[in-house]
Amino acid sequence: MHKLDTNKENTWCPGCGNFGIMNAFKKALAALTNKGIDPKSIVITSGIGCHGKIFDYLNVSGIYSLHGRALATAQGIKLANPELNVICFGGDGDSLGEGLEHTMFAAKRNMDITLLLHNNGTYGLTTGQASPMSLQGYRGISTPQGNIERPFTPITLMYEAGATYISRSYSTKIDHLTEVITGAVLHKGFSFVEILQPCISYNNTYDLYNQKVRIMDGVPSNETVAYSLARNKDDIHIGIFKDESIPIYHEQLLGSHIPANERITRNHRCEIIKSMYP
Ligand SMILES: Cc1ncc(C[n+]2csc(CCOP(=O)(O)OP(=O)(O)O)c2C)c(N)n1
Numbered sequence: 001m002h003k004l005d006t007n008k009e010n011t012w013c014p015g016c017g018n019f020g021i022m023n024a025f026k027k028a029l030a031a032l033t034n035k036g037i038d039p040k041s042i043v044i045t046s047g048i049g050c051h052g053k054i055f056d057y058l059n060v061s062g063i064y065s066l067h068g069r070a071l072a073t074a075q076g077i078k079l080a081n082p083e084l085n086v087i088c089f090g091g092d093g094d095s096l097g098e099g100l101e102h103t104m105f106a107a108k109r110n111m112d113i114t115l116l117l118h119n120n121g122t123y124g125l126t127t128g129q130a131s132p133m134s135l136q137g138y139r140g141i142s143t144p145q146g147n148i149e150r151p152f153t154p155i156t157l158m159y160e161a162g163a164t165y166i167s168r169s170y171s172t173k174i175d176h177l178t179e180v181i182t183g184a185v186l187h188k189g190f191s192f193v194e195i196l197q198p199c200i201s202y203n204n205t206y207d208l209y210n211q212k213v214r215i216m217d218g219v220p221s222n223e224t225v226a227y228s229l230a231r232n233k234d235d236i237h238i239g240i241f242k243d244e245s246i247p248i249y250h251e252q253l254l255g256s257h258i259p260a261n262e263r264i265t266r267n268h269r270c271e272i273i274k275s276m277y278p
């Protein structure tokens with residue numbers, strides 16, 4: 001694997017969970033290389049937020065996208081060149097708030113890409129407004145008297161949308177997170193990794209997660225068990241909740257065609273379209 005560090009100054013707060021995510025991601029890239037994945041085939045996208053800064057700190061090709069549009073960008077890259085392994089970094093605000101529709105539809109299509117969701121339960125970069133994942137009672141600058149809303153469960157949402165690899169890990173469990181990310185990238189289809197990520201400045205959840213996080217023994221035997229484990233708030237279960245193999249989007253849409261390699265002229269494209277409507 002080539003050198004992954006960049007010369008950009010790291011501006012994450014000391015103690016931020018994003019450091020653990022970046023370490024695990026680097027280890028996962030090494031593991032993927034050992035498993036035969038060409039590092040040059042890895043492409044990343046990110047949203048805007050503290051999570052998105054990871055883009056600057058990794059020497060990997062990709063696009064630093066717009067807030068809420070990291071997955072739209074990832075899907076475009078994959079459809080243009082299905083030979084690439086596309087990995088998207090999203091925040092809970094980014095991918096479950098403003099960009100939720102892209103998350104739902106990428107999962108529904110079973111796009112063969114990976115979403116690494118930095119779930120810190122707040123809008124970190126913009127200094128602590130409540131996010132869709134903020135707990136009821138969360139106090140931040142937009143909810144000074146405590147958040148009235150309740151968060152939903154990303155794992156069960158992804159089940160409902162149709163994601164085929166659904167998992168959760170914790171930014172301090174580097175080996176576990178490395179394994180889950182590696183499995184997600186190797187998976188054929190939409191893979192979702194919810195990463196519990198304490199934001200030490202606006203939502204310090206280290207004590208909560210250190211007390212409650214439990215590693216599951218294996219993949220739950222069925223959906224009912226998976227839902228109940230995912231929603232359990234007394235024990236926060238991490239591991240793979242679902243790992244299913246079904247046809248993927250670009251293969252059904254494009255067959256073996258690789259648009260990036262076989263570009264066609266505008267005239268040729270018009271002819272193809274005309275021939276579809278005799
Ligand atoms: C279209 C658009 N809307 C809003 C913003 C302002 N904005 C930047 S980051 C952010 C929230 C970041 O929260 P999250 O995605 O959870 O990432 P975190 O900073 O917590 O990692 C917002 C609202 C923006 N840059 N662009």
Ligand code: SF4
Pocket residue numbers: 011012013015016017018050051120124125198199200201202
């Ligand atoms: S504000 Fe929170 S998420 Fe952002 S760098 Fe600081 S600790 Fe990390």
